[in-house]
Amino acid sequence: MGKALSIIKVGGKIVEEEATLSRFLDDFAAVAGPKILVHGGGRSATRVAEALGMESRMVNGRRVTDAGMLKVVTMVYGGLVNKNIVAGLQNRGILSLGLTGADLGLIRSRKRPAAEVDYGFVGDVESVNAPALSSLLEGGVVPVLAPLTFGGPAGLLNTNADTIAGEAAKALAAAWDVSLYYCFEKGGVLRDEADEGSVIPVLSRRDFEAYKAEGVIQGGMIPKLENAFEAVSSGVKRVVITSASAFSKGGGTLVSG
Amino acid sequence: MGKALSIIKVGGKIVEEEATLSRFLDDFAAVAGPKILVHGGGRSATRVAEALGMESRMVNGRRVTDAGMLKVVTMVYGGLVNKNIVAGLQNRGILSLGLTGADLGLIRSRKRPAAEVDYGFVGDVESVNAPALSSLLEGGVVPVLAPLTFGGPAGLLNTNADTIAGEAAKALAAAWDVSLYYCFEKGGVLRDEADEGSVIPVLSRRDFEAYKAEGVIQGGMIPKLENAFEAVSSGVKRVVITSASAFSKGGGTLVSG
Numbered sequence A, B: 001m002g003k004a005l006s007i008i009k010v011g012g013k014i015v016e017e018e019a020t021l022s023r024f025l026d027d028f029a030a031v032a033g034p035k036i037l038v039h040g041g042g043r044s045a046t047r048v049a050e051a052l053g054m055e056s057r058m059v060n061g062r063r064v065t066d067a068g069m070l071k072v073v074t075m076v077y078g079g080l081v082n083k084n085i086v087a088g089l090q091n092r093g094i095l096s097l098g099l100t101g102a103d104l105g106l107i108r109s110r111k112r113p114a115a116e117v118d119y120g121f122v123g124d125v126e127s128v129n130a131p132a133l134s135s136l137l138e139g140g141v142v143p144v145l146a147p148l149t150f151g152g153p154a155g156l157l158n159t160n161a162d163t164i165a166g167e168a169a170k171a172l173a174a175a176w177d178v179s180l181y182y183c184f185e186k187g188g189v190l191r192d193e194a195d196e197g198s199v200i201p202v203l204s205r206r207d208f209e210a211y212k213a214e215g216v217i218q219g220g221m222i223p224k225l226e227n228a229f230e231a232v233s234s235g236v237k238r239v240v241i242t243s244a245s246a247f248s249k250g251g252g253t254l255v256s257g
Helices: A018-030 A042-051 A067-090 A130-138 A161-172 A205-214 A221-233 B018-030 B042-051 B067-090 B130-138 B161-172 B205-214 B221-233
Strands: A003-010 A035-039 A096-099 A107-111 A123-128 A142-145 A148-150 A156-158 A176-184 A238-243 A253-255 B003-010 B035-039 B096-099 B107-111 B123-128 B142-145 B148-150 B156-158 B176-184 B238-243 B253-255
Touching: A003 A018, A003 A161, A018 A067, A035 A067, A035 A161, A042 A067, A067 A096, A067 A142, A067 A148, A067 A156, A067 B067, A067 B148, A067 B156, A107 A161, A123 A148, A123 A161, A130 A142, A130 A161, A142 A161, A148 B067, A156 B067, A161 A176, A161 A221, A176 A221, A205 A221, A221 A238, A221 A253, B003 B018, B003 B161, B018 B067, B035 B067, B035 B161, B042 B067, B067 B096, B067 B142, B067 B148, B067 B156, B107 B161, B123 B148, B123 B161, B130 B142, B130 B161, B142 B161, B161 B176, B161 B221, B176 B221, B205 B221, B221 B238, B221 B253
Parallel strands: A003 A035, A003 A176, A035 A142, A096 A142, A107 A148, A176 A238, B003 B035, B003 B176, B035 B142, B096 B142, B107 B148, B176 B238
Antiparallel strands: A107 A123, A148 A156, A238 A253, B107 B123, B148 B156, B238 B253
8 A cells, every 4th residue: 555646647639739738737736646647749749740741640549650750759749748748837836857768767668560560669668667756756756758668779669648657557556556547638438429428437347348349439449448447457546537627626437447 | 075077068960960979978878977968959950940941040159949949949959859868878778867957947047038139939047956966966867958948937948058068067066076078079179270180278268368359269169168167167177178079088178267
């Protein structure tokens, strides 16, 4: 039994617009106790790539990352999005520190081998340096994690932000009582995509499989929930899928074991 | 009298090409004891800006930074250049951490008021959080500083890397015996620009003024040396202007008081 730790993952759409980011940072700043922010930034990456004349290719919702695209995501995730969040938090009195997996050797990954799809410079997480993160947290620092991992000789690698949040939560679950929040645009996992009021309050693995088979849960929500269930079964205390505006107020979908 | 600390500033030209960067990182990794790396990245910023259809405007060798250019330098300095250096150092067994002035509230600045020239989102350093840097160094961490400072409500601001190195050296001089190395393409301050062998071994303030009056020292070397002399008079033990390939081997120009 450790102390409480909140890990909050927030998607691109929210961090990439000044108004929604500002509101989110107000809410995040108000969360009591040790906390970690994990952010995406895919839409900005797509926009910057486009402005540079590069096409974004997505397969199963994941970005194919060639050498040029790796530069773009390093700039956008590690620089633009991460540092703007850090500056925004400092202005709210939060001692924050922007990090990629390379910084302090925090998140090691392995370049995904080319199979049916060659995702390019994409990393599958091998290990999270939990002691380094714990030591920052105990020093009152709020880590802000960009979705970039460290592939050793392969250098920086692109890694999905949901995965980073899940892996960090799992690695820290031994020392902390971790609550993991996946924040996005909707109020939670919906029974009916067209009805914002149809949030499923508690989702078990069995229900998830049934909803998946029925096609009620589909698309990008499936890997997000896979991450969530894996976190729960690895000792993460509480996993919630919720909206960026409501994560600090309860509600959303609680993912049960 | 503190422990020895090396602060090494390396210019854009060196960190922006893979071969020269790799050689430099080998040399930097071999430096014994606590150390800090401060990097530029102007050429990459110019290149990325150009690819985005933005023109780089320089006045007195300094970049005019409008809102669009601030995004570019945040991406290039805080992301691309900084994180590639961090990854390169991790691969050399160096526990490095990439930082802007916003991270941990390290370097506070004030947006430069528009005078004859409006430099835009450019920050003049107000304070360096020396205790935070010292605590990282004592923990065995090698800080890698990007030339971006934190202007409070003004957010991230663009700040010259030479200035950052000088200000960090001055702030740390109370607790450490600081050696500050300005590394660039030449072997040191030259008596004759056309003769690489004409390195001035020791440069006093009086000689500097004389060389400046004669036009022997000119252009970007003047603000670099102003930073250097200011550092010396603020208690920095040793300031050397030297080449990236020779900084660890002695040589270059020693700036005396």
